Amino acid sequence: MQDVPALVAQARQGRPRAVARLISLVEGASPQLRDVMAALAPFTGNAYVVGLTGSPGVGKSTTTSALVSAYRAAGKRVAVLAVDPSSPFSGGALLGDRIRMSDHASDPGVYIRSMATRGHLGGLAWAAPQAIRVLDAAGFDVVLVETVGVGQSEVEIAAQADTSVVLLAPGMGDGVQAAKAGILEIGDLYVVNKADRDGADATARELNHMLGLGEARAAGDWRPPIVKTVAAKGVGVDELVGALEKHRGWMEERGVLGERRAARAAREIETIAVTALRSRIADLAGDARTGVLAGRVAAGELSPYAAADALLAAVAPGTVTGA
């Protein structure tokens, strides 16, 4: 068992080891998380959470690294949460990426962490918001959440940021891929990275067309900008930071930021509740009672709905199935 009050106090002082332990409690779905989250709650709500998503190879990690440098230059404390298992932050690095990130490794104002929670019932949808909550309470001004734009839960995590950035690169047929993965709709802003390559303008045009960015919008509505970058050379990174700050300002002005955070909290609560119930049901599934019910269903003596009702009666009295 960890000493929760001590860990929380140390994390609040910015000690990376305490932050790491708290996130490990999230990854391990520790029963102590109740106490951790209760202790952290008063210190949350200050970090600006930016989601970065895109197919492998578009340069997410390079862009993330460039954003870290830009925010550090502005005196902000920055945390990176990589929920992309193929990310160099998760160990799957190309040499170049490793070197780029190691620039930040010795900077106490930067915290980098990858997450792996494949084993847990609620998965990333359960763990990522709680890890963000830890980083928020630990006083990071900006939390960059890097997810690969494949898989429903990764897309959902990116969609739950304050600002969602969708990255593409020229000549990868990315537009179509992104549309398939459902990540196109979630962007508050779009980055065409590797913009010094052939086809960058075509990619931006295709994106502009697919998103209907040329169409009229109501005054005051947010029109997602498309920013061209060559993140590896730092080109366009200031423009990207500018676009992020503009989106943040727009959200604050309109009350959208508060709405988004409440919606994110609602999904977080829902996921914790559903996961707790699933876990109860899975425990019961190992129970002899469920074995008897399953045997009766397999033998045709009982309908699966009647059996589910019997199971639910043990977990959640008063609940009715039927849909």
Place this chain on the structure above:
Amino acid sequence: MQDVPALVAQARQGRPRAVARLISLVEGASPQLRDVMAALAPFTGNAYVVGLTGSPGVGKSTTTSALVSAYRAAGKRVAVLAVDPSSPFSGGALLGDRIRMSDHASDPGVYIRSMATRGHLGGLAWAAPQAIRVLDAAGFDVVLVETVGVGQSEVEIAAQADTSVVLLAPGMGDGVQAAKAGILEIGDLYVVNKADRDGADATARELNHMLGLGEARAAGDWRPPIVKTVAAKGVGVDELVGALEKHRGWMEERGVLGERRAARAAREIETIAVTALRSRIADLAGDARTGVLAGRVAAGELSPYAAADALLAAVAPGTVTGA
């Protein structure tokens, strides 16, 4: 509303339209399913359920079609449930496949159905077992469930058959792909289709090695066979049917068939129960109470666990979160 007793009676007489309506009730997550499943229960437990899975392009549909012909020749009634959205049974057909399947279209002993349930909370994991239950009760001797071996739920569905068949084809790097997708472990038997192509022997050898089929097993343990087929020409199909029957016989002899069906029923019950609870929670999430809780969490006044407890108190009194 459908007249459930009439539909069930007609489905029992083998009327395809009644079977189709019942499966549509499953797809639509109809509230009438409780009654449908209660009426069907006494007639279930007779069909032999075979899952066929593999990457796109290995020839799943062609193999399925060849199996249909073989079982029909033996006088069995056969149903096909295609939960692969790219399957020709789902409309995404190449011309050749369409022609092959249209051979069966006029045969009253064959029923072919594709499923699409992307929209529903519980998805395929919820719907497929209930659709199989409909086909079982409708008196089909064999139910072939075709799933594309990508995506967790498709793999789970295939794994829940009485016998799971994993298909590969030479020269597609399938071994590695299959291992990644986690479908290799689930096979009770393996098919190397398109075995007249170069590399078929190499694929079979690679498979044999990856599965450790050459290693010693306890006497009486099932050793998954590797069957080579050219399904488009009917080559190897009798051997495949023979291998299926051998596996079925082995399961019956050892009591494994009953165990598998009870395990399948247990998962079906569990999925129905979890989906019902998720649906309750999602309903509440639209509720003003959840909005208030989420606002308090976003403001740092409440931990997400305390909020989840409040949500659960409305759905499932007595349930505790914490993991």
